[in-house]
Amino acid sequence: MEVSHEVEALKQADISSAATTSLVAKFQTGLLAALAKKTGGIELLNENEIHVELQSSDSIPEACSYLKQEFQARLAMMICSDERQLGRGFVLRYVFEAKAEARNVFIFVTSELVESRNEKEEKDGNNSDVKHIISFPSIVLQIPSAVLYEREVNDMFGLLPAGNPDTRPLVLHEQWPAEAFPLRKEFDLGTKVKRTLQREYKFTNIEGDGICEIPVGPVHAGIIEPGHFRFSIQGENILNLETRLYYTHKGIEKLAENMKLDQVLLLSERISGDESVANSLAYCQALERIGRLQVPERAVLIRTLCAEMERVYNHIGTLAGMSTDVGFAYGAARLNILKERMMSLNEQVTGSRLLFGINRIGGVGTDLSKDTARLLYISLKTILDDFNLVISHLRTKSSVIDRLRYTGIISRQVAIDLGLVGVAARCAGIDVDTRLDNPYSAYPMLKVDSHHDSPQHSTQYSVEMQKRVGDALSRFDVRVEEVNDSIRIIRDLVTRLLDDGSKSLAAPRPSSFEPYSHALGYAESHRGQTLHWVMVGSDGNSLYRYKVRTASFVNWPAIEQAVLNDIVPDFPLVNKSLDLSYSGNDL
Amino acid sequence: MMFDRFRRNRNNVVNGTDQGKAQVKGSNDILKELDQFEKLSFSSHGEILGNRVATLHGDFTDELGGTSAFRGNVSLTAQNVKAIIDNPPVLDEYQNAVDVCPTAAIKNLLGPGNKDPTSEGIFDTGKCILCGRCQDIAPNLFKIKNYPALAVKRKSELLSSLGGEPQLDGGKEVYSTLGEDLKCKIGKILGRSLAIREVDAGSCNGCEVEITALNNPIYDIERFGVHFVASPRHADVLLVTGPASRNMEIALRMTHEATPDPKIVIAVGACACSGGIFGDTYATTGGIDNVVPVDVYIPGCPPRPAALLYGLLLAVDRLKPNIRKEK
Known part of the structure; x- marks a missing residue:
């Protein structure tokens, strides 16, 4: 037999991709049925990306928790992009993987944040705080791992995750001014923002008899990268650890x-x-x-x-x-x-x-x-x-x-x-x-x-x-x-x-x-x-x-x-x- | 015993305890070929747990330039700037390289502000990240050499002039002799060991990997009297990497202040020398010397351990006048 293993492997790959396609189709119908009222449409892109467009950002938590509960989906990533130049506003994409249901498929739940609330404010003649008003519903209560993504979006785009109890600055440390949002399109790469001391970073405070804190970093004892660790300890036992990173943020x-x-x-x-x-x-x-x-x-x-x-x-x-x-x-x-x-x-x-x-x-x-x-x-x-x-x-x-x-x-x-x-x-x-x-x-x-x-x-x-x-x-x-x-x-x-x-x-x-x-x-x-x-x-x-x-x-x-x-x-x-x-x- | 292990290894290759063998067409021939090659090239296998010190022999090179494959430095083959400017096809090729360079390490000869095209220093080793794109697009003008770009004491020296790159002692220096030089100098100037504190000011961790390698049993820098310490208060030298991110700026200043005088700051890697690929943006400051004064610049992305050692050699030189000043 002169059939090389590569050819066989490729054949197998073909078969598995056909299987994937059928799974995707099955998945597509299930998802469409469940989210019918909320979705603007579902499409398959790049072979293994199912994009679900939500009609309104209000249904983000519902859609995400549906995916989590019905398909045991895992939040793989959350993407925000400033697509105002393309006539869309800010767009949020929640990327899920649902391995139990369909392997090799990524589900994108996409929602556009319309600045409608701004327009209302402007009509009322109150547009002083326009930048802070755009918000989106938080999904941390349904999916705890979303908390860091939402804080990041808050820092880099100035979009407030409504309902997220933790909106402390993450990427931009406390000396950054509150109104600089680097990933917005109007923000120039070379901008040198002035340092301020307005914001203070609050670590979780653990109190009690004999409990003390050890701050470590950002410059460590070994040859490693910088980061800050705040230990709350009783004796030698660690009661709580809070990490503070982003010292190497290079944009x-x-x-x-x-x-x-x-x-x-x-x-x-x-x-x-x-x-x-x-x-x-x-x-x-x-x-x-x-x-x-x-x-x-x-x-x-x-x-x-x-x-x-x-x-x-x-x-x-x-x-x-x-x-x-x-x-x-x-x-x-x-x-x-x-x-x-x-x-x-x-x-x-x-x-x-x-x-x-x-x-x-x-x-x-x-x-x-x-x-x-x-x-x-x-x-x-x-x-x-x-x-x-x-x-x-x-x-x-x-x-x-x-x-x-x-x-x-x-x-x-x-x-x-x-x-x-x-x-x-x-x-x-x-x-x-x-x-x-x-x-x-x-x-x-x-x-x-x-x-x-x-x-x-x-x-x-x-x-x-x-x-x-x-x-x-x-x-x-x-x-x-x-x-x-x-x-x-x-x-x-x-x-x-x-x-x-x-x-x-x-x-x-x-x-x-x-x-x-x-x-x-x-x-x-x-x-x-x-x-x-x-x-x-x-x-x-x-x-x-x-x-x-x-x-x-x-x-x-x-x-x-x-x-x-x-x-x-x-x-x-x-x-x-x-x-x-x-x-x-x-x- | 060593020989036994070698034979066992070899037999494994031949007898096919390997997974790859059964699946691949014609793999027997390839494995036979590999076996023959192994016979020819066998050098120092299986001695890791022997009694000999596995430092700088066998698989490892003592050469500053590493193996011939290493991308260490860029050299320009043109004799002078005039030869580029006056020859339109060459100039085109040169300008293509300018366009493709990700860090603007190659000076734009046609750009505004370059009224004096005969000036030297058209290539900035402090910015070069050794991607090799210039050689790909202008193979007649740029050649990647395996000899590493060397550390310098002044930033202007990072600008390399045409007609060959500097080599130590005609390229004959090796890691261990440089280390012995360093040991001598440390003994003369400090009368004790040299204490280093490493500070990452936003590096990609590539430089950290190489600095860590200095401590492994191969490079074993402690044998030359160089010691990495846990606090800036114990340090003579700050080894700083990264483009000095804004979030690290204050910490870097404080670390510098905490280091007792006389102190030396070494900027390690393209990012630390010039901002490198991360440049000068909202989140970076475009080089360590924009935050604290720098005494020695070590170019490279990342600099290999031997290049770091040479940088330390220069740094000890700089320590000398400082100490006299203190007295």
């Missing part, structure tokens, strides 16, 4: 609106330096969907290979960090050697130790030479052997395992309520992985892990998942397993690349994309699902709106819950075991 979303598409690609790599491949991949895939670009197979393989290399070096680095934080320097030193080996491999594959510069819109920028591919294949084998040897040493040290076990527990309910993604969710027994749920790039034809290849394994896995307690040890285990899986995937990809004789590295690029068309791009970074929603600008070669939601944004609130039964000295360990990016959160 990435606004900046992207002022750049060309190719420049935004470089910007997306620098959203978080250590997840450059995942973020640029998500961005590229969004544009490739809009332009219907057919990425050459060789490029797909190389992209996926780099994405997995990124996962390996970061997971090893995190495990080394955890080893440091439990005071086991030997393990940290050994694992750091392996991380350095991975980074020097990164350099040989892409020319950058952090894998910068691999993705291009429509393909990749660098080919993998045969020599490098072979080197990669062999080096990874030795790295994996060494890795498993070090891990086996760590596992037999009770001083390591005792610190990890039952430390920083994330309960399953917390993980569901906060809609956690990535390792943080998997460690609590929730089976989410964008590579499996929404297969992209080369993942449809790869065996991502050994749990989802047969019904028997799936059942075994779901039983095993139930046993996970969401502590630092389970995060340790998940990462170790993922390093093993990723190295296996890379070695599989290398043999495929050596087998593949094609030369093409990028799809022909259209001179411009259709103005104001939009799409969602997604990828699984080592931290979890990263989503990039892009809307093309008027000239077809820029962006009208670029919304980025990294896994860190979703997972940061989990740390406040995870430390609650621990003592202060465990905090660095809990923090490292979750491995969150400050820059990826702050944008």
Whole structure:
């Protein structure tokens, strides 16, 4: 038989996409029936996006809670965009995933905020506070994880989430004036707003006998990114933790609106330096969907290979960090050697130790030479052997395992309520992985892990998942397993690349994309699902709106819950075991 | 024992304990080929848990430039500005590169305000994020070299002139000799170790990854008497990354004030030197030197550990006159 595995894989992909389409159709009818009175229309876009247009913003909470209750939908992202120039007003898009009902589908609940209330005020001759009047109904009571999105919208667009008890500033710290809204179109990128001291940030106040506060940061003791942590403690026990982030806010979303598409690609790599491949991949895939670009197979393989290399070096680095934080320097030193080996491999594959510069819109920028591919294949084998040897040493040290076990527990309910993604969710027994749920790039034809290849394994896995307690040890285990899986995937990809004789590295690029068309791009970074929603600008070669939601944004609130039964000295360990990016959160 | 491990690894490759093998057409040939390659290229496998110190031998390079694939610096091949200006096709190519550069690191020779086209310094290494787009679009003019752009003491020195990039000692310096130099200097000037406080002022965390790498057993910077400390009050040097985001501006100022004199500030990476790709916007201040005085600039996106070490070497030099002043 001369039928190659790729062809088979593609056939399977066809079958699964047909299945998806039928699911989408089923889903479409269900949704339409339930929300008939409220919707302006439902349409299917970009293969897997169901867009539900609501007639009025008043029905947002109802529609969202319907999706949550009927389809166990998870709020994946909330997007606000200022489309007043397009004659629409501010538009809110709530993106849901309903994995239980239909895999690989994103549901967009879209609502336009009409400034009707303003007009009324103007008629009454009272338009002094026009900017503060536009509001939208909050959904935090139905979906708690929406709170940060709503605070962000409040800061960046000046739209008030009515009913959200927490409207403290989030992105823009207290010294920013209350009337500067960076993501509104009239706000110029270069504006240097004057500092004010009008607003004061109120931390939750915990009072009682012997309770005191420890403020930590934004400049930390280690070589890490800035953020502020406010502990309320009694003795050594943490009673409450409140995180204050956004110290590294660089205005990435606004900046992207002022750049060309190719420049935004470089910007997306620098959203978080250590997840450059995942973020640029998500961005590229969004544009490739809009332009219907057919990425050459060789490029797909190389992209996926780099994405997995990124996962390996970061997971090893995190495990080394955890080893440091439990005071086991030997393990940290050994694992750091392996991380350095991975980074020097990164350099040989892409020319950058952090894998910068691999993705291009429509393909990749660098080919993998045969020599490098072979080197990669062999080096990874030795790295994996060494890795498993070090891990086996760590596992037999009770001083390591005792610190990890039952430390920083994330309960399953917390993980569901906060809609956690990535390792943080998997460690609590929730089976989410964008590579499996929404297969992209080369993942449809790869065996991502050994749990989802047969019904028997799936059942075994779901039983095993139930046993996970969401502590630092389970995060340790998940990462170790993922390093093993990723190295296996890379070695599989290398043999495929050596087998593949094609030369093409990028799809022909259209001179411009259709103005104001939009799409969602997604990828699984080592931290979890990263989503990039892009809307093309008027000239077809820029962006009208670029919304980025990294896994860190979703997972940061989990740390406040995870430390609650621990003592202060465990905090660095809990923090490292979750491995969150400050820059990826702050944008 | 080491050899046994090697043989075991090799046998695994050959005997196909690998997942990839069974699925791929013609994979046997490829695996055989890989095996042969492994025989030729075997260097230092499986010694991670041996008794030898796994520092700077085997898989790792001591060279400042890393491997040949590394994107370290951009060099311009034109001899002088006149050669570009007077030759319309070359000028076109050059201007294409100007258009494609994401951080405006290449000076626009035709733009307003450039009345003196013969002036040097048409390429700003402090802005360059080493994306390589200029080489893609103007391969005759721009060449990406693996030798890293070197740290400088004055911002104006970041502007590279035409005709080759500077190399230390003809490119013969390696990481470990630079480190020994640093150790000597620290001993002479401070009589103790050099204490560094790292401050992230809005970086993408790429620079942090490389600074952290300085502490791993490969680069092991503590052997040269350099120590990362937990508080600015213990520090001689502030290693600052990021474009100085507005939300970090006050914290950075306070950290600087908390550091005892004499102190040195090093701006690490393109963002810290010039704002980099994040530029000067509502949320950033466009470089560390807009917030606190900077003594040494280390370009790169991010600078590799060897380049960071060279930056520290310059910083210790700067510490010298300061200490005399104090006395």
